[in-house]
Amino acid sequence: MTAFTPGRLDRSSPFYVAGHGGLVGSALWRKLTAEGFTKMVGRTSKELDLRNRAAVFAFFERERPRYVALAAAKVGGILANKTYPVDFLSDNVQIQVNVMDAAHRYGVERLLFLGSSCIYPKLAPQPLKEEYLLTGPLEETNEAYAIAKISGIMQVQAVRQQYGLPWISAMPTNLYGPGDNFSAQGSHVLPALIRRFDEARIREEASVTNWGTGAPRREFLHVDDLADACLHLLENYDGPEHVNVGVGEDLTIKELAGLVAATVGYKGAIEWDATKPDGTPRKLMDVRKLESLGWTARISLKEGIESTYAWFEDNRNGVRD
Ligand SMILES: NC(=O)C1=CN([C@@H]2O[C@H](COP(=O)(O)OP(=O)(O)OC[C@H]3O[C@@H](n4cnc5c(N)ncnc54)[C@H](OP(=O)(O)O)[C@@H]3O)[C@@H](O)[C@H]2O)C=CC1
Ligand SMILES: C[C@H]1O[C@H](OP(=O)(O)OP(=O)(O)OC[C@H]2O[C@@H](n3cnc4c(=O)[nH]c(N)nc43)[C@H](O)[C@@H]2O)[C@@H](O)[C@@H](O)C1=O
Numbered sequence: 217m218t219a220f221t222p223g224r225l226d227r228s229s230p231f232y233v234a235g236h237g238g239l240v241g242s243a244l245w246r247k248l249t250a251e252g253f254t255k256m257v258g259r260t261s262k263e264l265d266l267r268n269r270a271a272v273f274a275f276f277e278r279e280r281p282r283y284v285a286l287a288a289a290k291v292g293g294i295l296a297n298k299t300y301p302v303d304f305l306s307d308n309v310q311i312q313v314n315v316m317d318a319a320h321r322y323g324v325e326r327l328l329f330l331g332s333s334c335i336y337p338k339l340a341p342q343p344l345k346e347e348y349l350l351t352g353p354l355e356e357t358n359e360a361y362a363i364a365k366i367s368g369i370m371q372v373q374a375v376r377q378q379y380g381l382p383w384i385s386a387m388p389t390n391l392y393g394p395g396d397n398f399s400a401q402g403s404h405v406l407p408a409l410i411r412r413f414d415e416a417r418i419r420e421e422a423s424v425t426n427w428g429t430g431a432p433r434r435e436f437l438h439v440d441d442l443a444d445a446c447l448h449l450l451e452n453y454d455g456p457e458h459v460n461v462g463v464g465e466d467l468t469i470k471e472l473a474g475l476v477a478a479t480v481g482y483k484g485a486i487e488w489d490a491t492k493p494d495g496t497p498r499k500l501m502d503v504r505k506l507e508s509l510g511w512t513a514r515i516s517l518k519e520g521i522e523s524t525y526a527w528f529e530d531n532r533n534g535v536r537d
Pocket of ligand 1: 234235240241265266267288289290291307330333387389390391392395396397404
């Protein structure tokens with residue numbers, strides 16, 4: 217049993233960021249490096265496929281991380297989730313189970329598991345409190361992914377219960393920022409809109425068509441804020457219940473489209489394709505638990521969209537397709 221005392225993590229101990237090349241993992245890497253962690257450990261999926269249990273165990277035996285942030289996952293937007301449910305279920309369950317089993321076997325002291333706001337019931341009251349987990353049916357477009365994420369929360373709780381390890385889970389709201397997936401079909405809405413409006417501006421298109429009705433409401437957190445919140449939780453929180461990470465404010469997808477179009481400088485018409493799924497009508501996090509732990513988001517949506525668009529402009533040719 218490892219007791220948890222709130223306070224600074226040891227900057228000279230090995231810290232493994234699983235998924236360090238992704239949106240979240242790369243933000244965590246930037247944050248932890250800037251905070252003085254000197255023994256950062258990361259592997260791409262080509263170097264270490266986390267679905268390969270034997271390889272994961274061999275990696276942990278060799279590297280012996282003291283801390284782990286589990287930000288490796290099969291991730292995608294609404295259409296990818298709807299189209300490839302078994303990938304989202306099977307890959308994520310395998311990744312989580314392998315990493316957490318190996319982390320337990322090799323004595324990882326602090327582990328942070330990252331889930332997502334899609335774990336909550338489709339029609340849960342808003343804002344979403346942590347206690348609403350498992351109180352109703354899930355949203356159909358991402359049920360398989362949500363079940364995988366819920367099993368991750370459960371594994372953290374079960375390890376805590378059975379072995380007394382101070383592992384924790386955080387549930388971020390929809391994220392965005394540098395290093396996001398900007399692919400046309402597979403991405404989340406914010407990077408998709410940046411790319412679509414940017415291409416339409418360059419090609420001088422008279423209109424663009426986005427997915428769904430534009431009526432659903434979503435909340436967006438910049439990934440650098442998330443990384444900051446993750447370290448804050450690792451240094452200040454110990455408990456079986458997951459913690460929501462968000463900004464506590466949302467907007468409609470139509471409003472988001474207007475903001476992105478204005479930032480990108482696209483002046484044409486914005487249309488909607490209602491044959492594409494809307495997903496859950498609203499997903500606003502109740503962030504009072506996180507605030508009571510002394511953390512609030514700092515990056516405004518306007519500022520975040522501007523800096524993410526600047527990043528996209530600099531990296532347009534290198535983004536994931
Ligand atoms: N993006 C969002 O809006 C949200 C994300 N989250 C959560 O944050 C976490 C990270 O998501 P995000 O950064 O957006 O996703 P990305 O797709 O940007 O990154 C995923 C990372 O996981 C790695 N990975 C995927 N499959 C494997 C595998 N089989 N073996 C090893 N590594 C693998 C990828 O490695 P490589 O690039 O080398 O293939 C990549 O580094 C996830 O748990 C997700 O649920 C939660 C809420 C919202
Ligand atoms: C983070 C979260 O992300 C996923 O859920 P989601 O919140 O529905 O995420 P989304 O960003 O893909 O869509 C948000 C809204 O935006 C609309 N929309 C318009 N135009 C585009 C568009 O071009 N692309 C996308 N993706 N959506 C669009 C779209 O129709 C929907 O109404 C989960 O599967 C799950 O992975 C998860 O946890």
